[in-house]
Amino acid sequence: MAGSLLDEVREVARGWRWTRRPLVPRSAERWQEDHEPHEFPTSWARTAAAKAVREGILRFGFRPLVWNETEPAVEGVDNLESVRPPVIFVANHASHVDTPLFLCSLPKTWRERTAVAAAADYFFDVWWRAATTALVFNTFPIERSGGKRATLTARRLLEEGWNLLVFPEGTRSKDGWVGRWRHGAARLATEHGVPLIPVAIRGTYAAMPRGRSWPRKGRMPVSVRFGRALWPGDGEDFGSVSRRVQQELARLWDEDATNWYASLRRDAEGRTPSLAGPQAAGWRRMWASSRPLPRRGRGKVWR
Amino acid sequence: MARPGFVLEVDERTPPLLVHEGEGFRVQKFPLGSRVIYPPDSLPGIKDVTGAIRQALLNPSNSEPLTELMKPGMRLTIAFDDISIPLPPMQTPDIRGRIIEQVLEVAARRGVDDVKLVVANSLHRRMTASEIKRAVGERVFRSFWPNDLANHDAEDPAALAYVGQTDRGEDVEVNRRAAESDLLVYVNVNLVAMDGGHKSVPVGLGSYKSLRHHHTVHTMLNSRSYMDPTHSALHDSCARMGRLLASNGLRIFTIETTLNNETFPKPFGFMNKREWEWSLADQGTYLAAKRANDKSPPRIRREVFQRIASPYGVTGIHAGETEAVHAQTMVNVHRQQLVEVDGQSDVMVVGLPYICPYNVNSIMNPILVQCLGLGYFFNLYRNKPVVRPGGAMILFHPVPWEFHQVHHPSYVDFFEEVLSETNDPAQIEAKFEQQYATDPWYIHLYRNSYAYHGVHPFYMWYWGAHAMDYLGDVIFVGADRKAVRRMGFRTASNFADALEMAEETVGRSPRITYLHAPPLALAEVR
Numbered sequence: 001m002a003g004s005l006l007d008e009v010r011e012v013a014r015g016w017r018w019t020r021r022p023l024v025p026r027s028a029e030r031w032q033e034d035h036e037p038h039e040f041p042t043s044w045a046r047t048a049a050a051k052a053v054r055e056g057i058l059r060f061g062f063r064p065l066v067w068n069e070t071e072p073a074v075e076g077v078d079n080l081e082s083v084r085p086p087v088i089f090v091a092n093h094a095s096h097v098d099t100p101l102f103l104c105s106l107p108k109t110w111r112e113r114t115a116v117a118a119a120a121d122y123f124f125d126v127w128w129r130a131a132t133t134a135l136v137f138n139t140f141p142i143e144r145s146g147g148k149r150a151t152l153t154a155r156r157l158l159e160e161g162w163n164l165l166v167f168p169e170g171t172r173s174k175d176g177w178v179g180r181w182r183h184g185a186a187r188l189a190t191e192h193g194v195p196l197i198p199v200a201i202r203g204t205y206a207a208m209p210r211g212r213s214w215p216r217k218g219r220m221p222v223s224v225r226f227g228r229a230l231w232p233g234d235g236e237d238f239g240s241v242s243r244r245v246q247q248e249l250a251r252l253w254d255e256d257a258t259n260w261y262a263s264l265r266r267d268a269e270g271r272t273p274s275l276a277g278p279q280a281a282g283w284r285r286m287w288a289s290s291r292p293l294p295r296r297g298r299g300k301v302w303r
Numbered sequence: 304m305a306r307p308g309f310v311l312e313v314d315e316r317t318p319p320l321l322v323h324e325g326e327g328f329r330v331q332k333f334p335l336g337s338r339v340i341y342p343p344d345s346l347p348g349i350k351d352v353t354g355a356i357r358q359a360l361l362n363p364s365n366s367e368p369l370t371e372l373m374k375p376g377m378r379l380t381i382a383f384d385d386i387s388i389p390l391p392p393m394q395t396p397d398i399r400g401r402i403i404e405q406v407l408e409v410a411a412r413r414g415v416d417d418v419k420l421v422v423a424n425s426l427h428r429r430m431t432a433s434e435i436k437r438a439v440g441e442r443v444f445r446s447f448w449p450n451d452l453a454n455h456d457a458e459d460p461a462a463l464a465y466v467g468q469t470d471r472g473e474d475v476e477v478n479r480r481a482a483e484s485d486l487l488v489y490v491n492v493n494l495v496a497m498d499g500g501h502k503s504v505p506v507g508l509g510s511y512k513s514l515r516h517h518h519t520v521h522t523m524l525n526s527r528s529y530m531d532p533t534h535s536a537l538h539d540s541c542a543r544m545g546r547l548l549a550s551n552g553l554r555i556f557t558i559e560t561t562l563n564n565e566t567f568p569k570p571f572g573f574m575n576k577r578e579w580e581w582s583l584a585d586q587g588t589y590l591a592a593k594r595a596n597d598k599s600p601p602r603i604r605r606e607v608f609q610r611i612a613s614p615y616g617v618t619g620i621h622a623g624e625t626e627a628v629h630a631q632t633m634v635n636v637h638r639q640q641l642v643e644v645d646g647q648s649d650v651m652v653v654g655l656p657y658i659c660p661y662n663v664n665s666i667m668n669p670i671l672v673q674c675l676g677l678g679y680f681f682n683l684y685r686n687k688p689v690v691r692p693g694g695a696m697i698l699f700h701p702v703p704w705e706f707h708q709v710h711h712p713s714y715v716d717f718f719e720e721v722l723s724e725t726n727d728p729a730q731i732e733a734k735f736e737q738q739y740a741t742d743p744w745y746i747h748l749y750r751n752s753y754a755y756h757g758v759h760p761f762y763m764w765y766w767g768a769h770a771m772d773y774l775g776d777v778i779f780v781g782a783d784r785k786a787v788r789r790m791g792f793r794t795a796s797n798f799a800d801a802l803e804m805a806e807e808t809v810g811r812s813p814r815i816t817y818l819h820a821p822p823l824a825l826a827e828v829r
Contacts, residue, residue, distance in 0.1 A: 005594055008590055008593065009590060011319065011330065012319075012330070012586050012590055015319040015332075015578075016318050016581065016586055022579065023579070024579050025311055025312070025314050025316045025317040025579060026314050026316065027309075027310070027311050027312040028579060031309050033306065033580075127583055
């Protein structure tokens, strides 16, 4: 006998895990089709109405929140003055706080034309997560496994004049240092003739590493440092472009940790610290990366 | 590349599974560890069906091309499968019509004037004019109906020809026009492994005199199963009859077709899919369809279901000598339906859909439900049944006490008179079959109305004889208690109760296997 509609909806919602990631029965995993996944539509998130809502959420929700829970320092925004959209921002990635921190660090005119590449299998696995991130951060799905369709939307967005934020590591760092670096962003830039802007994000691993859903107490210092636009050279292959971006990002880290001139000197001497961190035991690497950034500003007057 | 069929083991990740229950459906949680047999994915259909038909006619197996078999002045008969297959009926144009058109084009080119078309309806009800038109297409229908296109009449002595006896003493009597033709072209749709081959002509165009030799309790008990013609006494008998026809000079040009598993059209497309692959839209459609269906009056519900036409793709078209053709057909059927299953289980679960071969545009009465469950679904195996000897079978179906008065008049009496006395197929066969088979009123209704033959409910009961003999318990979930009790089975109000009832037969920790069909799967049990 038929139950109530609510019972039936509940049964389906529970059975198909509406609020969670859908799962495949173990014995069926080997029979799963290797098909091109259906892409969650995100074009609605780039309409004027969605942009207005997003701006409100970022400006009046995330900015006060992030700026209240951490102590951000934003540098190098002036580098954006010398370029015009579309560009591809390339940043290291260690925390969920990176995206809101980055977007809120951008000037409004840039922010409202910037879309964020997000892992299709993580952010677009269930409809509510996909819709929320698309609305709030203007995300679009990107297949981490690569393949023909992996960057279809990214290409379309570049053609439409959107800036992209890409985290070439494809995932948040496990130990705070930069992990495997993928070349997709450099390839896009090479093929579309757009510049890459490296962005060094520091301190977010210490503030809110993997596994945390809220920043640590004590307003940990974090920093966002924009680098200069790097244009792919004529006939330059994307691998070479990608290496240049990594190198510049490493220099930006160094600049953020020391100062501009010192970082230039070390770069010239080939002594820029590696983004991959020290070659040491795991705990030491994590120990180093989880050390909070020194606080900036004047410091205490009374000692 | 279509994925093969496989056996799922239910774990905590498994969503509830779709279960058909007559003119309804539900999703049902199965106990952890239960096995579920899924058919292979639907195979891609042939894109150029017209071209494939032409190729089959030009390059037949073990036969000259059709063009060479036709000559002016000859008698040509084209027989074709009736409305009992495929299920659900396929979307138009029906493959039978497409093939018949090409056969007729060859005949027209070769100057054949004497052409008759016969529906091979055997002892089934006659097809109505509109049903025939749907099957053969408007062009064929307009050219031949009603004089040269008709239903086979298995009770018209003038229209039957006695061919002789097989070496086992089986009488062979078939449609006279077919038997006396220079060429009989048989157009088949092979939905399951039971269909086609020598079963087409001796059964489809046969009479009670012929059918009584193989539609018996004995052959059913000796067919393991009748979905495996190589181990089926039923098919052995049909083959002997078919060979007798050939040895008597009847030239049969067989054209067999196979279909893929695209059983349900939109919006019921979710029924073709594996549940964990249902998209949000599929889940929404399921909820909406179920709600609308449950809330609809039974009449509307039936109307909606009976209007379903399957978007089947054609996976194979083969023509030529019957046995050579059928061997290729069986390969195609197995390619689409065969699933390897490791070992038997204690309990077999099936969800019976709204349709079986004998209730197209009609009502599935309790005897047909029994036939579908204990006959067709139980026999969807090769080697060994899915369930162990003495195991239990749980069937989902409401089994309404309801009969189509025009189509199934003898079923009403069979249910009231015969089953109230005994459920034993052998006793029924011995005591009642002859009386029903020769009853003048049933014969009159079969010939002049749209009734199934008087003996047909007996055959439906025999169809389940192997399962009745083999199983320890048969439990219907959510069924009409009186109707189920009349048939000698038991009823449970829900699946949990059914499993608890089955404990009496199979113990407390039974191994459960759910045959997830339709789309159809044929279990190869090792």
